[in-house]
Structures are given as C-alpha cells and as structure tokens.
Amino acid sequence: MSQSSSPDAAASPAAIVQRGSFELTLRRFAADKAGMLALGFIVLLVAFALGAGLIETWTGHSPVDQFRDTGLTPTGLPVGPGAEFLFGTDQLGRDVLVRLAYGARTSLVIGLVASLCASCIGITIGLIAGYVGGWTDVILGRAMDLVMSIPVLLCTLALVSVFGPSIMLSVAVIVFFSWTTIGRVIRGQVLSLREREFVQASRSLGAGPLSIMVVDILPNLTVPIIVYTTMMIPAGIVFEATLSFLGLGIVPPAPSWGGMLAEAAANSIYLVAWWLILIPGSVLLFTTLAFNILGDALRDALDPASRRRSRHNKSKGRQRKRGKEGRS
Amino acid sequence: MIRFLASRLAFAAAVLLALSAFVFLLFFVAPGDPARLLTGEKATEAQVAQVRANLGLDRPIHEQYLTFLGRTMKGDLGFSYRNQQPVTRLIANRMPATISLGIGAILLWVGIGIPIGIMSARHPGSLRDRLGQGFILVGISFPTFVLGMASLYFLYFLPRQLGFTLFPGGGYKSFLSNPWIWAWHMVLPWTTLALASAAIYARLTRGEMLAVMGEDYIRTARAKGLSERKVVYKHGLRGILTPLTTQLGADIAAVLGGAIVTEQVYGLQGLGSLAVQAVGNQDRPIIIGVVLLAGLFIVVANIVVDLLYVLLDPRVR
Helix, strand or coil: CCCCEEHHHHHCCCCCCCHHHHHHHHHHHHCCCHHHHHHHHHHHHHHHHHHHHHHHHHHHCCCCCCCCCCCEEECCEECCHHHHHHCEEEECCEEHHHHHHHHHHHHHHHHCCCHHHHHHHHHHHHHHHHHCCCHHHHHHHHHHHHHCCCCCCHHHHHHHHHHCCHHHHHHHHHHHHHHHHHHHHHHHHHHHHHHHHHHHHHHCCCCCHHHHHHHHHEEEEEHHHHHHHHHHHHHHHHHHHHHHHHHCCCCCCCCHHHHHHHHHHHHHHHHCCCCHHHHHHHHHEEEHHHHHHHHHHHHHHHCCHHHHHHCCCCCCHHHHHHHHHHCC | CCHHHHHHHHHHHHHHHHHHHHHHHHHHHHHHHHHHHHHHCCCCHHHHHHHHHHHCCCCCHHHHHHHHHHHHCCCCCCCCCCCCEEHHHHHHHHHHHHHEEEEEHHHHHHHHHHHHHHHHCCCCHHHHHHHHHHHHHHHHCCCCHHHHHHHHHHHHHHHHHCCCCCCCCCCCCCCCCCCHHHHHHHHHHHHHHHHHHHHHHHHHHHHHHHHCCCCCHHHHHCCCCCHHHHHHHHHHHHHHHHHHHHHHHHHHHHHCCHHHHHHHHHHHCCCHHHHHHHHHHHHHHHHHHEEEEEHHHHHHHHHHHHHHHHHHHHHHH
C-alpha cells in the first residue's frame, strides 16, 4: 500500500522520461499491492466464469445433473470434496464446482450490468440536476430522496410476490435502488464544476447546455464515475445473492451463489456438509472484498490528492465540508 | 422553522402516499385473483363472486384505493387472506422479536463502529488506522446471510458436535419470561446484523472526523491548551453528530421495518420473516401492511432527525 515513490520516480536525475497521466496512474496502481491482488482475483474469477463450460466438459458434470449414485452417500447425504467432486456435491448430488462456475457468470453479469445501468441513470440525472439547477434540481433531488426512503428489500418482496422471481426483475430492482448514490455524488461535483472558468469560456463561445454537460463537464467526472461504478458491482452481486437466498432471485435449478447458499441453509443441511456454505460463502465474500479493494485502489491511483487529503487533513477539512453540504 | 417543518411533513405524507399507491396498484394489476386464493381451489364460481363482493374487489379501482386509504389511516390494515386474522394483530405479534433484534444490534454497531472510526481518524496512516480500515473493508464486504450461516456453523454447530452448547441455534425467546435466555438467543443475531453497519459507521465517523479535525475551531481548542482527548471527544465528536444522527435515524427505521435476512437465518419470528412468509403464501394484506409500516417508520425517523438537527446544530435554525 506504499504510495510515496510513485510520481517522483519519474524525475530521477539519470534519465528523465516523460510520462503521461495515464502511465502515471498505471504506475500508482501497480504499486498498490492490495489493489493488484484484488485485480488478480477478479481476473481469475472472470476466467473461472468464462471457463464454466470447459470445467463442465473436464469434469463431465453438468450444473443440473444429479449424481444419485456417485454424488450422494448411501444414506443420501452430500459427498465431501474429493477426487471425483473437487468441491463436493450438494444435497441433490450435483457438482458444487461446476455450479459455482456457472453461478459466477450469473453474479458477475448481474453485478456488471446492474451497476452500468445504474451509473448511466445516476450520471444523467446528477448532471441535469446539478447543471440546470432551480426547480429541476429540487424535483430531481426530491425524487432521489423518495427512492432512498423506500424500504428496498420489502418492496422487492412485494414486487416478486406479484411478478414472480426472475433475473430481469432482480436487475431492475438493483438498478432502481442504486442509481441515487452516484447521482448525488455527480450532482455535488457538477454544482462546483459549472461555476468554473472553462465552463464559462465554453458558454461564451456559444456552447449549448447539452454540449457543456457532455463535452466540458462529463470528462471531469471520470474519477468518481469509475470509482463509484466499481463500488456498485459488489453491492449488486450481494443484493442478487441476497434475493436468491430469500428465494426471490434466480429461479432454481439455474445455479447462483445466493441460491446455492439458500439450498444449503434449507433443512440446515450445511451443518453436516460444511463445503456447501464455506465454499460459495467465501467465494462470495472474496468477490465483494476484491471489488471493494479495487475501488479503493482505483480511487487512490486516479486521484492521488484524495489520499493525501485524508492523510494530511489540515486545512483541507473545510473544503470537504463544503462539498458535502452540496450533497444534502 | 414552521415552514421548514411543514415542508418536511408534506414530504413525509408524499412518501407514504406514493408507497401506498405503489403497493396497492402493484397488487391490483397483479395476476391471480385474491378471492380465488381466499376461497380455495374447490369453491364454485358463485362463492368466489360472493367473496369478491364482500372484499369490495368488484368495485372500480379508484374507489377501492380510497376505501383502502381511509381504512389504513384509521389503523385498519384488513385481514390476512390466509387465516383471517387482523393484519395489525399479526404485525403486533411480530414486533417484540424485531424490536429486540434492532435495539441490540444498533447499540452494538454504534458502540463498535464509532470508536473504531475515531481511533482511525486520530492516527491517520498508522497501524491502528490500517486495522480500522481493514475492519471497515471486511465489514462492508461481508454479506449478512453468509456471516449468519458461518456464525451458526462455527459458534452453534461445531461446539455442539464437540459436546457443549456455546450459543443456541436460533429462535426467539421472550424477554419478559427470562432476560438471560433472551439475550443468549440474541447474541448471534445482534452481531450478524451489526457487523456491516458497524463498518459503515466506522467509515462515516472516520471521514467526518478527519474533516472536522481540520477545522479552525479545533485548532483554537488545541491552542487554548485542551488535552487532545478533550479536543477529540468534546469538540471533534460534537462536530460529527449531525451526519451520524442522519445515518442513525435512517438505520433505526430500516431495522424496525424488519431485518429480513437476519430474521430468516436465525428463524426469528419478526416483521421481516412475516413478510417473507406472506410472499410465499401470496398473502397480500400482510405484505401491504408491513411495507406501509416500514415506510411510516422511515418518514417518522426523517422528521425526528430533522428536529434533532435544530437541537444539535444552531446554524440550521
């Protein structure tokens, strides 16, 4: 996590190399061990998800096949990790490893799609609210308040009881309830950016509001957009897993991590088959951990000032406070 | 001040109205006939029609909504489709478990999260700060149901296999009959529910504290010779009360509306598990009742927080 030697390294007396902002960011990121580790884990996880089909052919177990002879003990209990089933089998004799790989696809796709959609909505609404201001801002701000004061899980329960569980509904719910965070952040940033000289310059050159928002302001929001979108991915993954855990998300027998944990919890079967909870549980935990660490590392690499701000806070405190008041 | 309060009340009413319209419309457009659900598969068409008329389901939607709204305001949430009991009584029966869970968990996460945040912020960059940040990261990343199941496995099942009982395997015991048994049964649910929030509070406290400690009045407090302890706890902490109150208000409301996941994992018969069971049974009046009650908690908490602002921060007045 050492941060000290990044930008200065470029100015070593021996050979002065000119480095662009992108390269400096990459170097700062590469110096962050936790961040690199998290990225490595995520790359492995993506490979695991993409290779689900390969794992299926390699083991010869489909994710929904029930191996009643080899995958269950004579008393009908799941078989623990071993040569035939690397991660053991579940209560129906299905291969946990294969299901985990297919579940990774579900989790990653839902997490990614939901956070991309949510951040698109949040960015659009935050930009409009912050730039246009006035009544538009009041109404959009109130709308965000309204969404934020809805009991999320309960309303999802109500929705699922009416429309039945499905992937689409899960994604829609995650998007609907998570765009507000990034929306507020963007709005707060736009409030200060729109008063800056380059925006005035653009306006005096005759640029319209849409052009100013997209061409002038949006590029300045890259850092919060990248960081907050990354941080939304684990939230989406956990939310999907929670829904599936409650039986409200992915419909069985399609594999999903939350669903696997729910099946392990049903009849407390996991008490005699530890691998049914410890394996999917820790994969889920490490996934959210990795994305959160990655988000932190990206913020530090993209915006080194933010780290310095939080370390050496003298005199910077007031600035932060003001930024926060724009939020509320 | 009165204008401010009036606008907050109007917003609260708007939230509740929107929520009631949402659940009502949701169930009105929903496929599936409640009258059929109520009478069962074997009932004749005439019986179903009779029940539909009794419930008022044959009238136009706006009329139904207004009747529904009028009854709800009087505190009448209707009857369960499943066992014909009044929804208000079913909810009241579930409140003790939810309240027990909520209050204990809130005390726990405030008691853990805020001190960790302060410790982190007092020594930024130090080992203690990094430990605090590690706690925040793990706490935020730990899915509640995974934590709950892992706790049950390691703290209930494994010890029991080894021949002793460390913690019970779930269920709610009444506080009034035996407070010790009650607390013993609540320890795991409390910690499970509290961990994620403790991390969120630690992060919030750390961030706000770092900002406040850079303020001029803190420098003044130091310059007049106060001990660092006094500077932090008397002046620093005072400065972060407002954001903490905001967060706490929202969280108390959310928890009282039913900690669905924790209640499910530990088999606590609270509001959250009532809602989950109602979804399983397609028992719409119960779902509507729980959602509206949760919404009510949230708007009341918002108003209380707004009033507290005025007490805590004279600049708001």
